[in-house]
Each structure stands twice: as structure tokens, then as C-alpha cells.
Amino acid sequence: MAYRFSDRMAQVPESFLDELFRVSAVPGVISFAGGLPGSVHIDLEGIRDAARAVFAGEGRMALQYSTTDGYLPxxxxxxxxxxxxxxxxxxxxxxxxxxxxxxxxxxxxKIFLDPGDAVGMERPGYLGAIEAFSLYEPVFHAVPLAGDGPDLDVLARVVREHAPKFFYGIPNSQNPSGQTYSEEKRRGVAEIFEGTETIFYEDDAFGDLFFDGKPRLPVKRYLSGQGIMSGSFSKIVAPGMRIGWIYAPEPILREFNVAKQAADLHSNFLCQVILHRYLSTHDLDAHVTRVSAIYGRQCRLMCDLLDDLMPPGAGHTTPEGGMFLTATLPGGVSSMDVFREGVREGVAVLPGVPFYVDGGGEDVIRLNFSAVGEEEIEEGVRRLARVVRRLV
Ligand SMILES: Cc1ncc(COP(=O)(O)O)c(C=O)c1O
Structure with missing residues (x-):
């Protein structure tokens, strides 16, 4: 049977993530390839107590249908x-x-893009966003990250020449690079958008996870009507609850609500009520500060080991927060070879290629430091360095 799938399915870049997750789950492989928060930091008892209290109190309400916009409290x-x-x-x-x-x-x-519309992205960009947007058949315009945020000259040119419907960016501890926009860049970005019809879509998945515990102020504060923000409880409470949010001006939310209702009526209401109960009875800020400090130690350890063990010509970003860094391989070493050889050596990394919408990333790998403890980081980087040294 020849299944007649829609043309849009052919637009999604081929992903080898399934293969990667399969390989990473092989016993004995230390995985820096995934994007999981540390399981040990999920407050199992606290969430269990909150769930018990909800079932004992407002269980029937929580198990009913609810409104599309979500639980008001x-x-x-x-x-x-x-x-x-x-x-x-x-x-x-x-x-x-x-x-x-x-x-x-x-x-x-879904609410903004027609086929052929322009979308701005960081380079490298979040793989999950590239996949999600690709289904709506846009033309991507990639703006390189320059260490402290996007290259403003390129961003200004993209906005001026292509008038993207939106530019998608992750100013705080970006996935995959771990880079954070400087305060100056945040202002510069906002100035570029001012007076245009391009929206700045600010994904703040990691804004809570600065190692120094201090929040960085969002670009949206300079943009009001032109700024959309999204956030998530995945990295700070538990990803399996699948609860995130959008913060956007009312006219955008109206359209968003129509699309959300058509997609799934509403998000899992039971989890929303349990999560709210948990947040009302636990100190989220204290939890997040504690976990961020641990991620900070794990990140520093990974950076120090990369400095000590990788061959000359290798480099890496030095994140201020989040869960990822990118490492650059010495000249001529391919990230796909490091991925394949790494699995044989017992360490999994994510090759950079799928993060580059316009090609590139062959010499870059993404490393996750949140899901693995210090001993595994130590052993995993040793294995990785052995692989890279063999391939030089
Ligand atoms: C930058 C970024 N945005 C969004 C997500 C999606 O997370 P969730 O759907 O769990 O909120 C992720 C997941 O890793 C991410 O890294």
C-alpha cells in the first residue's frame, strides 16, 4: 500500500534521534546525548503528597474536562x-x-506560518523547534550566535530583507550551545525589532537554571506587544507532567486558543491541579537554586575535563546555566565519526549537524551535563577524549 502522506511531512529533516536514544540506552554507555534533567532531582515524595491531597480533596473536579486556557490558579x-x-x-x-x-x-x-513564510532562527538552533516549524514549510533564515547572543548585523539584515513572521531565540543558556545573551545584546535585539512586524519568540526553557541563582531579564521586557515567551515546568519540576505555558499579548492568545482547542481541547488537567498543589506547598525557588548549583558543579567539572583531556584544537562553550554545552572538535574530526566511535567506546554524544538549518555543524557535538553524575562525567569525558584523540 502506498500511503499518500501530505507534502509537509517531507519537509521535516530526517532525524536520527530514535537511533540515538536506542543507542544511549545500551547498558554501560554513558550518555551525554540526551536532554533530560537529573532524575534524582525530581521531588518524588513532594509530588506524591500533592497528588494524594488532590485525590482526597478536589479529585472529581481534577478528573473532569476543563477549559482550554488552563487551570486559573x-x-x-x-x-x-x-x-x-x-x-x-x-x-x-x-x-x-x-x-x-x-x-x-x-x-x-500553526497560527503564524503559511508555506514559504520567513522564520528567523539562531545558528545553531534548537532541534525540536526546527522539526516543529518545518511541518509548516517556512523558509529558515539562520542568524549565527556570536558568544554573547546573535550577530546583530545579520539579525538586522534578516529582519529588514525577509520580514520574518517571527524570530525564535533562546536568550538563556541556549540549547544546544549553552550561550546566554548579554544585557547589551538583549537591548540591541529589541531595537532591531522595534517598528517592524516581526515577533520575537523567546523560549525560556532554562531561565531558572542559572548556576549563580540570579535571573537574567528577558528581551520581552523591551518589546511588550511584539514579544511572545514560553516557559516550562519540565526542567524545574518534572518533564513527565508535560506542563508548560505561553505568555503572549491577548490578540495572539485568542488565535492560539483556537488552535490549541482544535489540537487537544486542553492540557492534562489532573497534572495541572497536582502541580499547582505541589507549588503551593513547596518552595520552588529554593528547589531550583539547589538544583542549579549542582548543575553548575557538573558543568564546571565537564569543562575542566575537556580542557585537560581533549587534544589541541578542541574547544567548548562555557555556559552560565542550563543543561548543555557544545564542544568543537579539532580540525578534520567529524562529529558523526565521534558519535559512532563513541558508542563503541561507551560514551554517547549528539552530533551538531541537525542543529544547523542551513548546513554546517560537522565539527560540533552537544554534551548534556544535567542527567549524569560527577563520576559518570569524569569517566565519560575520558572515553570521549580517547575517541577524539584516535580520530585526529
Ligand atoms: C529550548 C527548549 N525548548 C522547549 C523544549 C521542550 O520542553 P517541554 O515540552 O518539556 O517544555 C526543550 C526540551 O528540551 C528545549 O530544550
């Missing part, structure tokens, strides 16, 4: 946290709960 919690932590004038009716912030990528693309 949870939206109030998120809006209040934006006001308190970041000084953003967020109100609960500007927040909508989604099924993980990954769903924002799909729905934002």
Missing part, C-alpha cells in the same frame, strides 16, 4: 512569578497552559 502562580522574579507586568489572562512548551512551538508556527 496555576496561571496566577506563573503570572505572579513573572512579576516577582522578572518585573514583567504579566496577568493570568495573558498566560495559557500547554502540553509542554514543545506544544507552543507547534501552535505558534
Amino acid at each position: 496555576l496561571r496566577e502562580f506563573i503570572a505572579d512569578r513573572y512579576r516577582r522574579r522578572l518585573g514583567l507586568p504579566a496577568m493570568p489572562d495573558e498566560i495559557q497552559i500547554v502540553n509542554g512548551s514543545q506544544q507552543c512551538l507547534d501552535l505558534v508556527a
Whole structure:
């Protein structure tokens, strides 16, 4: 039977992530390839107690259908946290709960993009966004990251010449590079967007995870009506709950709500109520500060080992937060070879190629430092360095 799939399915870049996850799960392989927060930091008891309390109290309400925009007390919690932590004038009716912030990528693309529309992305860019946007058949314009944020000259040219419907960026501890925009770059980016019809879509999946515990102020604070933000409880509470949110101006949320309702009516309501109960009875800020400090130690250890053990010509980014860094391989060493040889040596890394919408990334690998403990980081980087030295 020849299945007649839509043309748009052919637009999604071929992904070898399935192969990668299969390989990474092989016993004995130390995986720096995934994107998981550390399982040991999920507050199992706290979430269990919150679930028990919900079942004992408002269980029937929590197991019913609900509204598309999400559980109001949870939206109030998120809006209040934006006001308190970041000084953003967020109100609960500007927040909508989604099924993980990954769903924002799909729905934002769905409401804004027609085939052939321009979209701006960072280079390298988040793989999950490239996949989600590709289904709507845009033309990507990649803007290189320059260490402290996007290259502003290229960004200005892309906005001027191609008028993208939106530019998607991750100013805080970007996936895959771990880079954070400087304060100056945040202002520079906002200036470029001012007076244009291009939206800045600010994915803040990692804004809570700065190792020094200090939040960086979002680009949206300079943009109001032109800024969309998304956030997630995945990295700071538990990804399996699949709860994220979008914070956007009302006219955008109206369209977003229509698309969300058509997609799934609403996000898992039981999880929203349990999560809210958990957040009301536990100190999220204290939890996040503790976990970020641990990730900071793991990141520093990985960076030190890379400095000590990798051959000359190798390099890496030095993140201020988040869960990832990218390492650059010495001249001529291919990231796909490092991936294949690495698995044989017992270490899995993610090759950089799929993060580059316009080609490149052959000499880059992404390394995750949140899901593995210090002993595994030590042994894993030793294995990685052996592989790279053999391939030089
Ligand atoms: C930058 C970024 N955005 C969004 C997501 C999606 O996360 P979730 O759907 O769990 O909120 C991820 C997941 O790793 C991510 O790295």
C-alpha cells in the first residue's frame, strides 16, 4: 500500500534521534546525548503528597474536562512569578497552559506560518523547534550566535530583507550551545525589532537554571506587544507532567486558543491541579537554586575535563546555566565519526549537524551535563577524549 502522506511531512529533516536514544540506552554507555534533567532531582515524595491531597480533596473536579486556557490558579502562580522574579507586568489572562512548551512551538508556527513564510532562527538552533516549524514549510533564515547572543548585523539584515513572521531565540543558556545573551545584546535585539512586524519568540526553557541563582531579564521586557515567551515546568519540576505555558499579548492568545482547542481541547488537567498543589506547598525557588548549583558543579567539572583531556584544537562553550554545552572538535574530526566511535567506546554524544538549518555543524557535538553524575562525567569525558584523540 502506498500511503499518500501530505507534502509537509517531507519537509521535516530526517532525524536520527530514535537511533540515538536506542543507542544511549545500551547498558554501560554513558550518555551525554540526551536532554533530560537529573532524575534524582525530581521531588518524588513532594509530588506524591500533592497528588494524594488532590485525590482526597478536589479529585472529581481534577478528573473532569476543563477549559482550554488552563487551570486559573496555576496561571496566577506563573503570572505572579513573572512579576516577582522578572518585573514583567504579566496577568493570568495573558498566560495559557500547554502540553509542554514543545506544544507552543507547534501552535505558534500553526497560527503564524503559511508555506514559504520567513522564520528567523539562531545558528545553531534548537532541534525540536526546527522539526516543529518545518511541518509548516517556512523558509529558515539562520542568524549565527556570536558568544554573547546573535550577530546583530545579520539579525538586522534578516529582519529588514525577509520580514520574518517571527524570530525564535533562546536568550538563556541556549540549547544546544549553552550561550546566554548579554544585557547589551538583549537591548540591541529589541531595537532591531522595534517598528517592524516581526515577533520575537523567546523560549525560556532554562531561565531558572542559572548556576549563580540570579535571573537574567528577558528581551520581552523591551518589546511588550511584539514579544511572545514560553516557559516550562519540565526542567524545574518534572518533564513527565508535560506542563508548560505561553505568555503572549491577548490578540495572539485568542488565535492560539483556537488552535490549541482544535489540537487537544486542553492540557492534562489532573497534572495541572497536582502541580499547582505541589507549588503551593513547596518552595520552588529554593528547589531550583539547589538544583542549579549542582548543575553548575557538573558543568564546571565537564569543562575542566575537556580542557585537560581533549587534544589541541578542541574547544567548548562555557555556559552560565542550563543543561548543555557544545564542544568543537579539532580540525578534520567529524562529529558523526565521534558519535559512532563513541558508542563503541561507551560514551554517547549528539552530533551538531541537525542543529544547523542551513548546513554546517560537522565539527560540533552537544554534551548534556544535567542527567549524569560527577563520576559518570569524569569517566565519560575520558572515553570521549580517547575517541577524539584516535580520530585526529
Ligand atoms: C529550548 C527548549 N525548548 C522547549 C523544549 C521542550 O520542553 P517541554 O515540552 O518539556 O517544555 C526543550 C526540551 O528540551 C528545549 O530544550
